[in-house]
Amino acid sequence: MDVAGRPLSLPDVSDADLAGLAYGVFTLSGEQRRRVGARLGPLVLDLAVLADTDLLPDPLAAPTLDAFMACGPLIWDETRRRIEHLVTSPNAHRRLDGAFHPVDGVTMHLPFTVADYVDFYSSLHHAVNVGRILRPDADPLPANWRHLPIGYHGRSGTVVVSGAEIPWPSGQRLEPDGTVTFGPSRRLDFELEVGFVIGIPSRLGEPVPIERVMEHVFGVVLVNDWSARDIQAWEYQPLGPFLGKSFATTISAWVLPLDAVEPVRVSGPSQEPEPLPHLRRREPWGLDLDLKVKLRTARMRSDGSEPATICETGFADQYWTVAQQLAHLTSNGASLRTGDLVASGTVSGPLPGQAGSLLEATRGGTEPLELPDGEERAFLEPGDEVILEGRAGAVALGAATGIVA
Numbered sequence: 547m548d549v550a551g552r553p554l555s556l557p558d559v560s561d562a563d564l565a566g567l568a569y570g571v572f573t574l575s576g577e578q579r580r581r582v583g584a585r586l587g588p589l590v591l592d593l594a595v596l597a598d599t600d601l602l603p604d605p606l607a608a609p610t611l612d613a614f615m616a617c618g619p620l621i622w623d624e625t626r627r628r629i630e631h632l633v634t635s636p637n638a639h640r641r642l643d644g645a646f647h648p649v650d651g652v653t654m655h656l657p658f659t660v661a662d663y664v665d666f667y668s669s670l671h672h673a674v675n676v677g678r679i680l681r682p683d684a685d686p687l688p689a690n691w692r693h694l695p696i697g698y699h700g701r702s703g704t705v706v707v708s709g710a711e712i713p714w715p716s717g718q719r720l721e722p723d724g725t726v727t728f729g730p731s732r733r734l735d736f737e738l739e740v741g742f743v744i745g746i747p748s749r750l751g752e753p754v755p756i757e758r759v760m761e762h763v764f765g766v767v768l769v770n771d772w773s774a775r776d777i778q779a780w781e782y783q784p785l786g787p788f789l790g791k792s793f794a795t796t797i798s799a800w801v802l803p804l805d806a807v808e809p810v811r812v813s814g815p816s817q818e819p820e821p822l823p824h825l826r827r828r829e830p831w832g833l834d835l836d837l838k839v840k841l842r843t844a845r846m847r848s849d850g851s852e853p854a855t856i857c858e859t860g861f862a863d864q865y866w867t868v869a870q871q872l873a874h875l876t877s878n879g880a881s882l883r884t885g886d887l888v889a890s891g892t893v894s895g896p897l898p899g900q901a902g903s904l905l906e907a908t909r910g911g912t913e914p915l916e917l918p919d920g921e922e923r924a925f926l927e928p929g930d931e932v933i934l935e936g937r938a939g940a941v942a943l944g945a946a947t948g949i950v951a
C-alpha cells in the first residue's frame with residue numbers, strides 16, 4: 547500500500563488525466579471483443595467489463611459508443627462522475643483489478659458508427675487563401691460566405707479511424723494541354739479540421755434553435771479530410787466536392803467529451819454583416835484549441851527521424867462556430883442523427899506556417915515545403931504519414947494519423 551492507502555499495483559490517475567478523459571473502442575491482443583474504453587493518460591480503462599458487472603451503465607458494454615452517445619447529458623455526466631469515483635476512491639480500487647491496459651498495447655477501432663458526415667468551410671483565412679489560389683482575379687470569398695456557413699455532405703462510409711492506411715485515390719482530371727485523363731491523383735493533400743460528434747438526435751421537420759443545439763453534441767475529434775486537388779478541381783463545379791474527397795476521411799480514435807473543452811470556450815471573431823436571427827450567436831461556442839500538423843515521409847521513418855511540424859495554428863478565430871453550423875444545418879428541418887460527424891472545414895491561420903493544407907502552404911504546389919532532411923513536398927507522396935494533434939488548454943485531443951499508401 548502507498549501512503550494514500552492504495553494498492554501499489556493500481557496506477558496513479560492525475561487530475562490532468564481525468565480532465566482529458568476521452569472515450570474510444572479497443573480490442574485486446576488475441577481477442578475479438580470490441581470494448582468501450584476511457585483514456586486516462588497513458589492508460590485505457592476497460593469500461594465494458596465495468597458495465598458487465600453493473601458498475602457502469604449497460605450501453606458501455608456495447609461494441610461501439612453509439613448507444614452511450616444517444617443517452618444524453620445526464621447519463622454522460624453521471625458516467626463520468628462514476629468513473630472518477632472508481633479511479634480516485636481507494637475503496638473502489640479493488641473493483642478495477644485487470645481493467646487498466648497500457649494504451650500502446652491495445653488496437654483502436656472506429657469509436658462510433660458514422661451516420662451523416664458534413665464538412666463546412668468556416669475558416670476565413672482558409673477560404674481567402676484558397677479563393678486567391680483558385681480564383682486569382684475574383685473576390686476570394688463567395689457572395690454567400692459571410693451570410694451562412696457553407697458546407698456539403700460527405701461520405702460517411704469511408705470515415706476511418708486514426709492509424710488506418712489511406713489507399714491512394716484515382717480519378718479524372720483536366721491536363722494542362724486540355725485533355726481529360728484518369729489515373730492516380732498527382733495532387734494529394736490533407737486538411738486539418740475539428741469534428742463534432744452528435745449524441746442526441748433531433749426530429750425531422752423541427753429546426754433546432756441555436757441556443758439548444760449544443761445539447762445534441764457528444765464530443766470532439768480531430769479530422770483529416772484527405773483531398774485529391776486535381777480530381778476536386780475538375781469535378782467540383784457546380785455541385786461541390788465528390789470523388790476528390792470521398793475516398794477516405796480520418797478521425798481520432800478518442801472522442802473528447804464536450805465538457806472537456808468548456809474551459810477554452812471563446813466568443814469567436816465579430817461578424818459583419820450580422821447574421822440573420824436564426825444564426826446569431828447566443829453563447830460563446832468558439833473554442834481556443836491549439837492545432838498542429840506533422841509530416842513524416844517514408845525516408846524519415848526508415849531513418850528513425852521524428853516527424854516534422856509543418857503547421858501550427860489555432861481554432862479560436864473560426865468565423866462560424868459549431869453552434870452556428872448546426873443551427874444552419876437543421877434550419878431547413880433536416881434532422882440530426884446519433885453519430886453524425888460535423889467537421890469545421892480546414893483550419894488555417896493568416897501567417898506562414900499556419901496553413902491547414904498543402905494547397906495553401908505551397909501556394910497551389912508552386913512553392914514546395916522544405917523538410918528538415920532535405921526532402922521537398924508540393925503535395926503528398928506514397929508513404930507519407932500525416933499526424934494531426936490538438937490541445938484544449940492542458941487537455942490533449944486524440945491524434946488523427948494516417949499513412950497514404
Ligand code: CA
Pocket residue numbers: 665666737739771891892
Ligand atoms: Ca474539408
